[in-house]
Amino acid sequence: MLKKTTTVNREKKLLREPRPRRGDPAQTRQRLIAAAATLFNRVGYHGTDSNRIAKEAGYSTGTFYKHFNEKRDIFLAAYEGWIVSEWEAFQAELASGAEPKDMARRLVDIQLDFHTRWRGLRASLLELVFADAVVRRFYRDQRRRQLDLMAQLRARMNTRSQSREEDAIYIYTMERSCDAIAQGELSNLGLDRGAMVEVLVQRVASLLKKEPAL
Numbered sequence: 001m002l003k004k005t006t007t008v009n010r011e012k013k014l015l016r017e018p019r020p021r022r023g024d025p026a027q028t029r030q031r032l033i034a035a036a037a038t039l040f041n042r043v044g045y046h047g048t049d050s051n052r053i054a055k056e057a058g059y060s061t062g063t064f065y066k067h068f069n070e071k072r073d074i075f076l077a078a079y080e081g082w083i084v085s086e087w088e089a090f091q092a093e094l095a096s097g098a099e100p101k102d103m104a105r106r107l108v109d110i111q112l113d114f115h116t117r118w119r120g121l122r123a124s125l126l127e128l129v130f131a132d133a134v135v136r137r138f139y140r141d142q143r144r145r146q147l148d149l150m151a152q153l154r155a156r157m158n159t160r161s162q163s164r165e166e167d168a169i170y171i172y173t174m175e176r177s178c179d180a181i182a183q184g185e186l187s188n189l190g191l192d193r194g195a196m197v198e199v200l201v202q203r204v205a206s207l208l209k210k211e212p213a214l
Contacts, residue, residue, distance in 0.1 A: 008152075021040075021073065021147035025066075028059065028063065028067065028183075029077075031057045031058070031075060031079050031130055032053065032057045032059065032063075032064060032067055032074060033055070033069070033077050034057070034076075034082060035053050035054075035056035035057035036048075036053045036056075036057075036074045036075065036078050037054055037078035037081065037118075037121060038056065039053055039120075040075060040078060040120065040121045040124055041117075041120040041121040042120060044103075044120060044123065044124050045071075045075060045092055045127070045128060046124075048071075049071060050064045050068075050070070050071055050074075051064075051144070053071070063078075068139070072114070072128075072132070072134065072135065075124070075135070076138050077126070078121065078133065078164060079125055079138075079139075079142075079194065080138075082114070082118060082121060083146075085114075086110070086111070086147070087116045087149060089110050089112075089114070090107060090110060091153070092111060092135035093106050093107055094107075094153060096155065100174050100205050100208040100209065101201070101205050101207075103203050103208060104201045104202075104205035104208055107204050108197060108200045108201050110176050111175075112181060112182065113173060113182070114178075115175070115178035115182040116178075116181070116182040117177055119179070119182045119183055120138070120181075123183075125139070138155075143168075143171070145173060147164055147167050147168060147171070150167045150171075151164070151167070154207075155170065157208075157210075158210055159183045159207060159208055159209060159210060160209045160210070163200060163206075166191055170203070170207065173203070174200065174203075174204075177196065178200075178202055181193060181196060181197075190191070
């Protein structure tokens with residue numbers, strides 16, 4: 001059984017701790033982001049506002065506006081934190097030295113766990129990417145970073161080379177498949193979750209194959 005993700009544990013731990021009377025600005029900002037991420041995930045982007053986010057974090061609304069101009073800004077910060085945490089988890093597993101098939105299964109488990117635990121946040125993200133030009137631009141910047149990181153990781157691990165377009169297809173396929181599993185689509189379509197996961201594991205394992213020695 002996969003342990004709860006670092007992201008989820010960190011957000012909950014941060015909010016469970018008593019709010020420091022005189023926390024430094026960075027600490028205050030992180031606590032606000034943790035509260036926002038939790039609320040966006042629970043009730044969606046349109047289900048909360050700056051007042052509720054500040055209250056969830058234990059601050060006044062005025063404190064919120066010392067760190068963020070509007071709700072969209074803190075949503076982008078929460079999304080960026082989600083992406084960074086997910087890729088940190090991927091990189092930790094890639095550095096584990098496990099056998100490719102075991103590593104592939106673990107990577108799929110990590111991604112499924114992130115998408116399941118944060119499905120509310122992702123649902124808001126996808127809605128905003130369609131409707132909001134600022135979010136769409138930020139989302140695409142993050143996507144470019146993911147593609148750059150994939151190329152860097154492949155070079156470091158000496159795995160099978162592939163084009164940037166192939167990397168993009170891999171990311172899109174994995175994300176959409178994990179979203180479908182997280183949102184319960186498979187049962188509605190009469191699809192087997194275990195079989196779907198095995199296909200994903202095989203796809204990841206194929207990317208972990210080392211380049212043949214010359």
